[in-house]
Amino acid sequence: MGRRPPSRDRWRGCGAHSGGTTALMRLHHVRQLTSHGLSSPRTVAIAAGGAEDRDATGLILSPGWLDLHAHLRDPGFPEKETLTSGAASAAFGGFTHVVAMANTMPVTDKPDRVRELVARAADLPIRVSVVAAVSIGLEGRQLTDATGMKAAGAVALSDDGRHLLAAETLGRALRAAARAGLPVLIHAQSEHLGNGPDAEATAVAEALRSLAQAPGARLHIQHVSTRAAVDLISAAKRQGFAVTAEVTPHHLALTAGDVASLGPFGNVSPPLRSIDDRAAVREALDQGVIDVIATDHAPHEIAAKAAGANGFHGFETALAVLIGLGLDPAVLYRACVQRPREIIGQSVEDEWILIDPDREWTVDSSSFKSRGKNTPFDGRRVRGRIVMTVCRGQVIVERMLQRV
Ligand SMILES: [Zn+2]
Known part of the structure; x- marks a missing residue:
């Protein structure tokens, strides 16, 4: 894949097994979606148990x-x-x-x-x-x-x-x-x-x-x-x-x-x-x-x-x-x-999504996790996909994307 940062850049927060604290994941070169729009690329640490630090060049981090x-x-x-x-x-x-x-x-x-x-x-x-x-x-x-x-x-x-x-x-x-x-x-x-x-x-x-x-x-x-x-x-x-x-x-x-x-x-x-x-x-x-x-x-x-x-x-x-x-x-x-x-009246509680805004894919309703396949967009070529979803500090979706 070649997208993992060099080992000298690796960093680990408190492990999930070290005293019950949620582990931090560092995302390098990620742009953040904020109320002011997209930030410049930066390193951001988020609570995400079980996830490794990674190079997130080209990706967008948003609250869930x-x-x-x-x-x-x-x-x-x-x-x-x-x-x-x-x-x-x-x-x-x-x-x-x-x-x-x-x-x-x-x-x-x-x-x-x-x-x-x-x-x-x-x-x-x-x-x-x-x-x-x-x-x-x-x-x-x-x-x-x-x-x-x-x-x-x-x-x-x-x-x-x-x-x-x-x-x-x-x-x-x-x-x-x-x-x-x-x-x-x-x-x-x-x-x-x-x-x-x-x-x-x-x-x-x-x-x-x-x-x-x-x-x-x-x-x-x-x-x-x-x-x-x-x-x-x-x-x-x-x-x-x-x-x-x-x-x-x-x-x-x-x-x-x-x-x-x-x-x-x-x-x-x-x-x-x-x-x-x-x-x-x-x-x-x-x-x-x-x-x-x-x-x-x-x-x-x-x-x-x-x-x-x-x-x-x-x-x-x-x-x-x-x-x-x-x-x-x-x-x-x-x-x-x-x-x-x-x-x-709800707040964000360790909820994050990592988006690849450039990822192209074809909508295929048969691949939906939902039981409802009734999409008007079936077969459409679209751009933008979820790479990772974190909820309550745990990684719940991590989609392996082959990059070409
Ligand atoms: Zn209605």
């Missing part, structure tokens, strides 16, 4: 990314994903922390179900935070126990997948969530209007009106996909509303024009939009109107996808898709590292 929007399908849909398969997939994609939505079977609509998931997540190689439902059964009628959910360990409330909350109900939900200290995440789609741009704009406008009546509440708009929604969020932020927003890699990269060639594999909610909508969400991301990039990882088995199920695999393609967009590194840091953690 947090995916604020993921469907791990557990419990209830093992043919699509489980906590274990989802965690492995996330780790290979560079996410050391993911946030699991509540539309499982049963729905995460009781504090005991949150507690059970939090307990199971403790054994996973990455961190998984749990979102509890806003309404019982995601049916939009009876609210869940927000304070109980918070006490059980939920980091947010969301009925994602559905949006059946009437304005008055959402207002009550926002006030209860504010008392509990939790943000409310919404899949903004007025379902009676279908899934067109108007359905999104109407739901966002209505939710902002509810937010105005809920002092202290925090509202987060999931997977923003239209210019109309961007304009509403931008205006609300200028007026000081406590609103945040996310966009998916696929809404940044694809448009409705791609759907024809994808057939049912192009089905996603919200749908892929116009070229103008894509330009609007990209501009909003660059300007900070959209705070976060979240994958909306929505794994399905192939039979369900062929039958029309909505959603894309997200974890293992996100990084390369985003690198392909040529985003400003400072925006990437803000959208994938910083803002998602601020929104749910």
Whole structure:
């Protein structure tokens, strides 16, 4: 390989076996992703038990990314994903922390179900935070126990997948969530209007009106996909509303024009939009109107996808898709590292990823660690790959890359 530093440069911190301290790994000539963008090449020591020091020329070190929007399908849909398969997939994609939505079977609509998931997540190689439902059964009628959910360990409330909350109900939900200290995440789609741009704009406008009546509440708009929604969020932020927003890699990269060639594999909610909508969400991301990039990882088995199920695999393609967009590194840091953690009140705990930004590879869904092979990017030649993932101070992914 010829990439290991000369032996005189080798350095070892406290070994994992010498008193229980996590070993340090020194990365030489690595550039760091920071809030100011990319640093110049330098030597950085990180807590990474069991790893050897190495020459990281050409590589980028970032705090592990947090995916604020993921469907791990557990419990209830093992043919699509489980906590274990989802965690492995996330780790290979560079996410050391993911946030699991509540539309499982049963729905995460009781504090005991949150507690059970939090307990199971403790054994996973990455961190998984749990979102509890806003309404019982995601049916939009009876609210869940927000304070109980918070006490059980939920980091947010969301009925994602559905949006059946009437304005008055959402207002009550926002006030209860504010008392509990939790943000409310919404899949903004007025379902009676279908899934067109108007359905999104109407739901966002209505939710902002509810937010105005809920002092202290925090509202987060999931997977923003239209210019109309961007304009509403931008205006609300200028007026000081406590609103945040996310966009998916696929809404940044694809448009409705791609759907024809994808057939049912192009089905996603919200749908892929116009070229103008894509330009609007990209501009909003660059300007900070959209705070976060979240994958909306929505794994399905192939039979369900062929039958029309909505959603894309997200974890293992996100990084390369985003690198392909040529985003400003400072925006990437803000959208994938910083803002998602601020929104749910989480910090980075010895979580690192090492990225080879120049590594070219071909997306091959059959190689995914996820059970969901439903990617719209299958067969695409892309650039940018995870070399190593470290979580809780332990190396959990180390991908051997042959360099040519
Ligand atoms: Zn959604």
